[in-house]
Amino acid sequence: MSTGVRAVPLARPLLDEREEELVLEVLRSGRLSLGPTIDRFEELLAERIGAPYVAAVSSGTAGLHLLAQIAGLGPGDEAITSPISFAASANCFIFEGAVPVFADVDSRTLNLDPSALEAAITPRTKAVVAVDMFGYPCELDEIRAVCSRHGLALIQDAAESLGAEYKARQVGSHGPSGVFGFYPNKQLATGEGGVVFTHSEREWQLVRSLRNQGRAYEGGTWFHHVRLGFNYRWTDVQAAIGIGQLEKLDRLLELRAAAAARYRRLLEGVEVELLCEDDADHRRSWFVYVVALPGGSDRARVMAELRAQGIGTAEYVPCVHLQPYMREAYGFREGMCPVAEDFASRSLALPFYPQLEAEDQERVVDVLRAAL
Numbered sequence: 001m002s003t004g005v006r007a008v009p010l011a012r013p014l015l016d017e018r019e020e021e022l023v024l025e026v027l028r029s030g031r032l033s034l035g036p037t038i039d040r041f042e043e044l045l046a047e048r049i050g051a052p053y054v055a056a057v058s059s060g061t062a063g064l065h066l067l068a069q070i071a072g073l074g075p076g077d078e079a080i081t082s083p084i085s086f087a088a089s090a091n092c093f094i095f096e097g098a099v100p101v102f103a104d105v106d107s108r109t110l111n112l113d114p115s116a117l118e119a120a121i122t123p124r125t126k127a128v129v130a131v132d133m134f135g136y137p138c139e140l141d142e143i144r145a146v147c148s149r150h151g152l153a154l155i156q157d158a159a160e161s162l163g164a165e166y167k168a169r170q171v172g173s174h175g176p177s178g179v180f181g182f183y184p185n186k187q188l189a190t191g192e193g194g195v196v197f198t199h200s201e202r203e204w205q206l207v208r209s210l211r212n213q214g215r216a217y218e219g220g221t222w223f224h225h226v227r228l229g230f231n232y233r234w235t236d237v238q239a240a241i242g243i244g245q246l247e248k249l250d251r252l253l254e255l256r257a258a259a260a261a262r263y264r265r266l267l268e269g270v271e272v273e274l275l276c277e278d279d280a281d282h283r284r285s286w287f288v289y290v291v292a293l294p295g296g297s298d299r300a301r302v303m304a305e306l307r308a309q310g311i312g313t314a315e316y317v318p319c320v321h322l323q324p325y326m327r328e329a330y331g332f333r334e335g336m337c338p339v340a341e342d343f344a345s346r347s348l349a350l351p352f353y354p355q356l357e358a359e360d361q362e363r364v365v366d367v368l369r370a371a372l
């Protein structure tokens with residue numbers, strides 16, 4: 001580094017000898033896919049989140065896609081999701097031919113605003129993908145009520161919220177089906193991977209079949225396909241990493257929460273807006289550390305100054321409806337979701353991971369303060 005200071009990446013998983021040991025066991029067993037390590041991970045995660053059924057898949061996106069297909073989405077249908085999310089929250093139903101509709105977010109939580117959601121419903125609406133953005137649980141009860149009033153399927157995109165609590169219960173335990181994701185920046189990091197959690201045995205069986213080329217969900221021979229399926233299988237090597245991560249998940253979440261609390265203290269007096277605090281109904285699982293700069297700031301320059309000091313940062317996150325392919329395909333433009341667009345124009349992520357050191361956080365905040 002030209003500056004001679006230590007680089008601070010945006011994200012980094014915390015892996016140790018336990019994951020190495022578990023991965024070695026799988027390598028030595030020769031069971032690299034469809035093996036017992038995946039079953040074990042699924043059982044442990046189901047127990048942890050309080051969902052009766054968990055099925056591992058190759059990514060959070062794959063899980064969302066299967067849930068969109070199981071919801072019966074197809075051409076001519078509309079599905080509503082949040083503009084403050086990752087593209088996969090909408091792509092999952094576009095894959096099935098449905099048209100994306102974006103409802104604005106609540107300015108405090110940055111999750112779908114239930115009244116904006118209800119206002120976006122048309123006779124063609126068939127499903128809602130509700131996102132727990134930045135690890136903060138969405139307004140599940142209100143969204144569920146809207147969905148049942150209008151006969152809509154509900155999918156919970158919990159890719160970012162493993163370990164969060166809504167109304168004092170773990171995300172995943174409430175009833176709607178959803179996904180978690182395990183990309184390396186996530187609370188539980190396995191490289192790639194995800195799970196579908198569900199409270200429906202039928203749906204669980206379908207996911208197990210669809211992820212495995214449409215083979216019967218149990219029994220059946222290798223070349224016997226009962227439906228059109230995908231190769232959305234995970235591997236036992238990734239499941240081994242997942243078990244190691246799950247064993248220390250409480251510590252990982254505590255370290256993340258402690259790093260977030262340190263940032264909050266350090267940022268006192270710095271002119272940025274922070275993500276909302278927990279309240280009686282919502283407990284965030286800390287995933288990324290995002291701040292919003294004051295209106296009119298030159299975000300590109302602030303980010304360039306952070307990067308020049310070896311500090312990882314990113315615009316977090318651009319609105320999904322304003323991505324080039326969305327504008328092109330659906331004619332979406334600025335002004336459709338003003339709350340989301342205002343936040344997305346000002347937000348940036350700071351380095352954030354469990355083993356982030358206090359002195360690095362102090363330097364990040366000093367550079368940010370100076371840049372502002």
Ligand SMILES: Cc1ncc(COP(=O)(O)O)c(C=O)c1O
Binds near residue numbers: 062085157181
């Ligand atoms: C909100 C949200 N949804 C879906 C996904 C997709 O997960 P994956 O990267 O595992 O496909 C992500 C991952 O970044 C996400 O943050």
